[in-house]
Amino acid sequence: GENVEQHPSTLSVQEGDSAVIKCTYSDSASNYFPWYKQELGKRPQLIIDIRSNVGEKKDQRIAVTLNKTAKHFSLHITETQPEDSAVYFCAASTNPGGAGSYQLTFGKGTKLSVIP
Amino acid sequence: DAGVIQSPRHEVTEMGQEVTLRCKPISGHDYLFWYRQTMMRGLELLIYFNNNVPIDDSGMPEDRFSAKMPNASFSTLKIQPSEPRDSAVYFCASRPEGGSDTIYFGEGSWLTVV
Numbered sequence: 587g588e589n590v591e592q593h594p595s596t597l598s599v600q601e602g603d604s605a606v607i608k609c610t611y612s613d614s615a616s617n618y619f620p621w622y623k624q625e626l627g628k629r630p631q632l633i634i635d636i637r638s639n640v641g642e643k644k645d646q647r648i649a650v651t652l653n654k655t656a657k658h659f660s661l662h663i664t665e666t667q668p669e670d671s672a673v674y675f676c677a678a679s680t681n682p683g684g685a686g687s688y689q690l691t692f693g694k695g696t697k698l699s700v701i702p
Numbered sequence: 703d704a705g706v707i708q709s710p711r712h713e714v715t716e717m718g719q720e721v722t723l724r725c726k727p728i729s730g731h732d733y734l735f736w737y738r739q740t741m742m743r744g745l746e747l748l749i750y751f752n753n754n755v756p757i758d759d760s761g762m763p764e765d766r767f768s769a770k771m772p773n774a775s776f777s778t779l780k781i782q783p784s785e786p787r788d789s790a791v792y793f794c795a796s797r798p799e800g801g802s803d804t805i806y807f808g809e810g811s812w813l814t815v816v
Contacts, residue, residue: 618803629793629807630745675745679803687757688733688797690805694744 588613590678592693599666600701607696609676610658616678619652619659624673624695633674634661666700673697706808708794714814720782723811725794726775731806732799736769736779739791739810751777752799784815 589612599605611619617638622630636643636650636659643650647666652659663670679690707726715721727734735750749759751771759769766785771777781788791812797805 620804629809631807632804635804688750688752689758690735690747690803692745 588616588678588680588689588691590676590691590693592676592696594696595694596697596699598699598701601666601668603666605661605663605666605670605698605700607661607674607676607698608658609660609678609693610656611678611691612657613678613680614654614657616680618679619650620677620679620690621648621650621661622675622677622692624675626672630675663698666698668700668702671698671700706794706796706806708792708808708811710811711809712812712814714816715784717785717815718783719815720780721784721788721813721815723779723792723794723813725777725779725808727777727794727796728798728806729775730798731796732774733797733805734771734777735795735797735805736777737793737795737807739793745793748779781813784813786815789814 592609620635621633623633624630634645634648634650636652641652647664649662673695675695676693677690681688709724733752736748738746738748748761749769750757754771767781769779791810793810794808795805
């Protein structure tokens with residue numbers, strides 16, 4: 587099955603600086619890569635996603651890049667703000683075949699702290 | 703849409719008791735997932751259903767765990783008997799068949815077994 591590794595596990599940055607979180611995946615058939623943000627005591631919520639036919643996607647201060655050859659993808663947050671403090675999860679999904687089959691595998695998460 | 707609805711939000715129970723967690727997926731979503739989240743293991747997929755049929759239950763930790771989806775708008779995750787190591791947040795999530803691959807999480811059920 588798919589294996590997703592995420593680094594670093596914790597990250598502290600000064601407000602206004604950039605933050606980068608990196609993930610690698612093992613299954614070359616994976617074709618969809620979402621990122622979720624989970625605030626303390628809340629549910630994970632999708633913040634950005636990218637498909638395997640795209641190399642980069644940007645939404646205001648957040649961007650995701652994908653390198654299919656190397657099987658890694660990254661989340662970039664620019665001009666960080668205290669409200670960006672949360673746990674961020676990457677994930678990789680594939681449809682391995684068979685009726686109704688679907689896999690979405692999560693990384694272990696990165697706890698981002700933005701220091702005012 | 704109200705989103706994925708889970709109940710109870712919080713439960714504290716004694717070891718050995720039966721626990722039933724409930725989930726209502728987003729209307730029209732054909733996939734339903736049960737995840738468990740702990741500090742040590744992160745987000746683990748326990749089981750998922752497609753069109754009410756269990757597709758993959760390889761993540762269910764042991765026979766004490768069971769899940770059902772009797773219809774398209776309701777699923778349960780049952781733990782019997784519960785143990786302290788089952789303490790975790792249990793998330794239900796759903797996803798539509800076609801279109802976006804995004805899954806949408808409920809607010810979670812916070813379970814503490816003492």
